[in-house]
Amino acid sequence: MTTDEEAEFTALVERQSRFAFRVAYGVLLNGHDAEDAVQETFLKLYRNGGWRHAENERAFLARVAWRVAVDRRRAMRPDGPLPDMEEAPGQALQLVSPHPGPEQALVAANQHALVHSMIDVLPEELRLPLVLSASNELNSREIATILGIPEGTVRTRLQRARQVLRERIANLQTRKQETHYA
Amino acid sequence: MREKDNLDLLIDSALATYADPGPESGLEDRVLVTLAAVRTETPRVRARWRGRWLPWAVAVPIAVGLLFLWLSPRRDKPLPASEPQEARSAAPRAIAPHANSSSEVRREVPHRHAARATQPATPVQTAQAALLPKLDVFPTPQPLTAEERALAAVVTQIPLPARQALIEAQSLDHLPVRIAEIQIPPLEPPAQGQP
Numbered sequence: 001m002t003t004d005e006e007a008e009f010t011a012l013v014e015r016q017s018r019f020a021f022r023v024a025y026g027v028l029l030n031g032h033d034a035e036d037a038v039q040e041t042f043l044k045l046y047r048n049g050g051w052r053h054a055e056n057e058r059a060f061l062a063r064v065a066w067r068v069a070v071d072r073r074r075a076m077r078p079d080g081p082l083p084d085m086e087e088a089p090g091q092a093l094q095l096v097s098p099h100p101g102p103e104q105a106l107v108a109a110n111q112h113a114l115v116h117s118m119i120d121v122l123p124e125e126l127r128l129p130l131v132l133s134a135s136n137e138l139n140s141r142e143i144a145t146i147l148g149i150p151e152g153t154v155r156t157r158l159q160r161a162r163q164v165l166r167e168r169i170a171n172l173q174t175r176k177q178e179t180h181y182a
Numbered sequence: 183m184r185e186k187d188n189l190d191l192l193i194d195s196a197l198a199t200y201a202d203p204g205p206e207s208g209l210e211d212r213v214l215v216t217l218a219a220v221r222t223e224t225p226r227v228r229a230r231w232r233g234r235w236l237p238w239a240v241a242v243p244i245a246v247g248l249l250f251l252w253l254s255p256r257r258d259k260p261l262p263a264s265e266p267q268e269a270r271s272a273a274p275r276a277i278a279p280h281a282n283s284s285s286e287v288r289r290e291v292p293h294r295h296a297a298r299a300t301q302p303a304t305p306v307q308t309a310q311a312a313l314l315p316k317l318d319v320f321p322t323p324q325p326l327t328a329e330e331r332a333l334a335a336v337v338t339q340i341p342l343p344a345r346q347a348l349i350e351a352q353s354l355d356h357l358p359v360r361i362a363e364i365q366i367p368p369l370e371p372p373a374q375g376q377p
Contacts (some may be wrong), residue, residue: 001311006221010214010217013210013213013214013217014210014214017210017211017213017324018203018204018207018209021201021202021203022200022201022202022271026201027200031203035203035209035212036207038213039212039213040217042213042216042217043216043217043220046217046220047220058278101210111192111196112196112199114196115192115193115196115197115200116196116199116201117202118326119196119200121198130197130239131197131200133197134197134200143197157363159239162190165189165193166189166190166193169189170189175271
């Protein structure tokens with residue numbers, strides 16, 4: 001690798017590390033594991049040099065990071081069930097949220113933490129498109145390419161994820177009001 | 183309707199900070215440190231592997247070449263014991279110019295041709311035939327046998343009448359065989375009083 005390419009790759013790391021972390025976190029739901037996945041992702045890119053020919057930098061990076069994270073989770077849980085992206089909603093793996101529970105988050109009035117905990121417990125097939133869509137530079141087509149599913153499926157899952165989140169937040173707010181007036 | 187908008191805004195703002203380690207987390211620095219360690223490690227690993235593979239890269243082709251030479255057919259290899267006696271002895275003796283017994287040679291030449299006509303030549307025979315020199319005259323002139331020398335002596339040394347008588351006797355051999363007519367007299371009845 002030439003000096004210019006080294007500098008270019010360093011810039012890529014500085015530019016996209018946090019994005020890769022978010023993708024890996026969306027799969028692993030653990031900060032340490034996600035960081036390890038990010039390290040592995042950039043090592044892979046550095047060694048094979050595929051980043052030089054990527055047309056869409058973010059989509060390419062997200063695809064690699066997602067693959068690395070999925071492989072890492074499979075290695076951590078060799079016997080555990082893996083979610084199939086084509087499965088029906090509700091059959092996917094339910095991971096435990098590392099954030100405080102919804103009730104505790106509501107009591108603490110930390111709305112973001114509340115939503116984060118709700119995102120964590122979403123089925124993975126709904127959570128991953130939602131996390132990838134949070135970075136505004138990825139559209140439905142790119143998310144579909146990254147996850148290997150049809151674009152229409154991505155849109156459907158995004159709508160469904162938002163609907164689930166809205167319902168759960170509304171239920172919690174209603175319960176909070178009832179508790180307050182009781 | 184207004185409540186839904188608020189929920190959407192809340193979800194969007196929460197998503198923007200979801201799983202974001204933040205600029206102060208030092209994630210980029212840690213990734214770059216790991217890469218720097220790999221950059222310094224990679225040339226050493228490559229040199230180590232190159233050092234290990236170099237002897238193999240030299241030794242393996244040599245071993246393959248020696249194996250090929252060992253397995254290739256040897257020209258000076260003797261015929262196996264299972265070969266027929268005629269196949270082993272006929273070819274060299276029939277063509278060799280320094281054959282001791284010309285009668286044996288003449289007797290064995292037809293055998294050699296017959297054997298070649300019916301049986302394919304073995305690789306060893308082919309190799310041996312290739313080693314023998316090619317002669318200008320075919321079939322190769324051979325010295326006269328004892329019978330031929332005796333016949334030549336008879337032809338040149340006996341007197342002319344005897345030679346003609348011999349020729350006539352030989353010409354008679356070609357005539358058809360004549361058998362004299364057989365005449366059997368009829369049997370006469372025996373006289374009375376005789377047994």
